Structure formats: structure tokens, C-alpha cells
Amino acid sequence: MSESILAVRRAVEELNLDDIYALVAACLEQGFDAEAIFQEGISTGLETVGRKFEEGEYFLADLIMAGEVVKEAMPLLKERMNQGDGKGKGKVILATVSGDIHEIGKNIVGMILSANGFDVIDLGVDVPTRKIIETVKETGARFIGLSALLTTMVDSIRDVVESSRTAGLRDRVKIVIGGACTSEDLCREMGADDYGETAIDALRIFNKYVASA
């Protein structure tokens, strides 16, 4: 790997928000391919960030910083990367369930998924089940990520699962849940496909679906 791309990777790993833009610009000036910079620099750097988070060296705020670092670099890369060439990992619909307006966890998941090649459709908070189902139909998304913090709102998860079944979409979409009040048990109880405790778990789960598709 070239020194320049390695410097990009290090900047991501070290959450260096101040230098990332210049480092990516330098790579492009030197003629490196945007895809290579993204894959070997950004994406590999993010893998290290994820590992450090799982090992307890990095924290939630560091995941967010990593997302910010990537956001800083992406405008430079995006315009040079091939659009719609099928290399994306697919569309993920993210929503905080109906009745719940907490969005921090959902936003972190969105940031991490976007930075890792997913096309994130963030429907926001307090999202009616109907809107989630309509968005699946409109976009053809195969993945749904539902966030819930409030214990009182967990039934909204069941609503989404049931409605996707009623709409004939259940076999087509994977439904993953996360948030303070969720758990493996709740996932089973509500009939969802997977439970992720952290944003890195969510990434791993959606990557698993992509790999097995």
C-alpha cells in the first residue's frame, strides 16, 4: 500500500478530523484511484476503528468521530467514484419506531453503514409502520433497521414485522433491531431477524446478509 493511502488509513484510525481532507486530496492529486483510496484507506481504517471499539479501546464518541472523519473525506471521493455500478452493498431503511423519538443510536448506525458502502435511507424518528412498509415497496430495500429506546414502544417492532408479512414482503426483507430496551429475547419475541447491541454489531449483521445473498 502506498504511503499516501496509508496516511489516509491512519487518519481514520486516529480520528484525525483536521487532516483527512488534505490527505485524501493529496492522494487524488498523486493520481490514486478514488475506489482504492476508499477501500484501502477509509474502509480499512474503519475496520480498525470498529475493532478498537469492540476491544474497548474506542467508545461511542469515537465511532461518531470516525463517521465525521469519513464524512469530511467523502465529497472528494464520491464525485470520482463510479455511481450505480452495483458495487454498493444495498439499501438499508433505518427508523426509530412509532412513538419513540430517540435517534442517537440510529444515527450512529446510519453513519457507520453509510461509511461502509450501504445506501442508508433514514426515515427519522417516531416513524409510522405504514411509512416503513411503503418505503420498502418504493425503494426495493432488503434491509430494515429499527431502533427503540422506550420499553413502552416495543410493540411497534412487532407491528413492522407483522405488516411486512401482511404486505407479502417478509421473505424479502431482513429486520434488525437495536436500542436500549431491545435484546435477543425481544428480537425473538417480536419475530425480527437479528438484534445488534452496537453499531458495529449492526454493520456485521448487515454485512452477513450481503455476503449470504
Add this chain to the structure above:
Amino acid sequence: MHAIERVLNTLDGKPVDRVPTFCAMVEDRTFNEVLGKPIISQELLLSNPVSRFVLDKWGPQITRPIFQTELNRALMKRIRTQVELGFDSVWAILDETFTVIDHTTMVRFSGSVFNIQPDGYGNMTYMYREPGIKSRQDFEDWPYWPDADDVAHRTYIFFKKVISDYGQKTCIFGQGPAYGIQESLLWSVGFEKMPVWIRREKDLVKRYIDMNEEICLKTNMALLDTGVPVIIQTDDFAFKSGPIMNPKMIDELFGPPYRRIIKAVHDRGGRYVLHSCGDNTRLFDTFISWGVDGLHAYENTSNVDVINEKKLHGDKVTIIGGVGVDYLLTDRSQDHEVEEEVKRLIAELGPGGRFIIAPVHSLSTIPAHKLRIMVDAVKQYGAYPISLQATSKEALI
């Protein structure tokens, strides 16, 4: 032994006659069950077309004389309910932090925006919506910063009455209109931006922390002046997956103000309890180094191993919490399950003292009936020496 002595001795690590109880606040559903429902529900009162019109048109003007008066009345009912339920210690809060903008929106003076919404039981509640400060300019222009002396004065007036009405019956854990310094920053600039602010806007973050420290210090002094024996402060430093940020950074940024705040409380004979949701396992040492006497939450839904915490820190800090609100203190649980969990917690955490059993949080779904079962079970099984046998492999005795 009187409830107040039982609680203070437990916070001080001295012997007591039984495990004390603490109520982590109740919400409107619970106090309606204990004190009786109002003839006109809060939801109807605030959500009818006339009220909406008035709130939309004159929200800021009527905040203090009408909205805040109603809110304070509800807060006083919460305190009375906790006392009537028989808790040894109760969480009393004055939340004079809001300005109503319209019938769905209010802002907290420290920079955040909240929804006004129904709680599902005919009452109104509020819930965090979004940051109010999105730029340096927003910070400089924020129009709602209060005068700290005024906040302290209003705290004094409210708690003078609280102590007069309930101060001899129960141990009051008082919180003025000052939320945790870290969580206020998080709410005000947004979690997604807080790490960036900390790195890029150091001067503003420092000013923000200083302003909140002043409010905390002054309201705490007002609380202590009224006779409140224990100061409680909410500051959620963790999420379910662990600390929000590096514990070292938390200590560097928030340790100095908290050390000063806690020292000021101790210097005046008060005790200090910190409430922090989430998995604080990697932060407990930090909190203890700040000087806290007790820590509240130990949420069963986080990954905190409370039994191990008792083993590690049980001689340095009082553990407060343990009873889950996700299932146990809801309509879904069976009565005997509440009693069994109380017995288990007493057996595991009671020996050695420094344990106050409590719900891990307030929640609009908590039925009063389940809280009564909890309190009764503690009175029945919580006497020292603890006769219940711990069953976990980490058991202390």
C-alpha cells in the same frame, strides 16, 4: 430507626436496621393511582383547541405564571406519592428549566428542545427532541440562559415547602433545575456533534461547562440551605454498550467541576448521589474519585454486573437501584416476581450494607401496586442481619 437515619447511615457506610428504599421518582400515571385522577385529564387540559391556540400564541409569556405553576404542582404530587408509598428516601426535583414555545415544543434553558406529548395514560409528558445549539452563533445568541442566582432562589422557595411538608417523614434527595453538566452539553449540541465540539470548539465547551457548574453549585447551596440532606444529580455518562466517551476524557472535562461541586456539598454536611444510566462499569472508579457517596441506576438492562460492583466498590460507595422497570415494575409482571427479585437483590447486595434498593428509573408505565409490593417486600425481608441466602456464584457471603 427513622427512615432518614437509615438512609444517611447507609450512604455513610454505617450500620442500619434494614436495607433502605429509594424511589427514583414517579410519573403521572403512578400518582394518579395513588392520589386519585384529576377530573379533567392533563391531556385534555393541554391538548384542546383553546389551549393549543393559547400555547401557540403566548407560550413564552405564560410559561412562568401558568405552565410552570402546573408543572410544579405535578412535581409536588410526585413527591407526595413517593412518600405515601412508604419509601425511606425519595427523589424530589424542581424542573424550572423550560420555556414553552408552542403546544408541542419547549426549550430547556441549557440549550435543548423537547416535545410536549401525551404519556399514553391521559397525562402530558416531555421528551428530548433535538439540540438547540447547532453553531457558535447559536451558542452566543441562545436567549434562554438563566441567571444562576434566580434559579437558586426559585429552588430555595420550592424546596422550603418540600422540606416543610415531607422533610421529617422521608429522606429527600433533592435536585434543583440543574441537569448533569455532560448530558446538558450532549442534549444542547447533539450527541453526533458533541465529539466534534469537544475537539474543535474547546473555548465554547469550557464556557458551557463553567456556566452549568455555576448553576449546579448555586442550586445545591439553595437545596442544602432548605435542609435537603442529599443532593442527587442526573448525568448519563454511558449507554447500554458502555461509556459515551473515553473515561479519561470524561475525567479531564467533567472531573474538575464535579469534584468542586461535590466538595462544596460535603463541606456543608450534605451527601451527594450521582444518577447515571447505562453501563458505567468502566466509570465507577472515576465517579468514586470525584467523591460521590452513592451511585444510582445499575440498570438491569445495561451490562453492569451489580453483584461484582458490590464486591469491587461496595466499601467505597453506596449502590442504589437494582429493580428493573423494563418488565418487573410494569403491568406485565406477576406480583410474586417482584417479591422474588427484591429478595434476590437483598440477599446478593444487602450484606455489608451500603445498598439502597430502588427502581432503576422513573417511567410512565410503572403501576403503584408494584411499587407497594417492592416496599413491603423490603420491609419483610430486608432486616439486618440479612437472613436470605445469596445464590449467585459471586455471592459475597
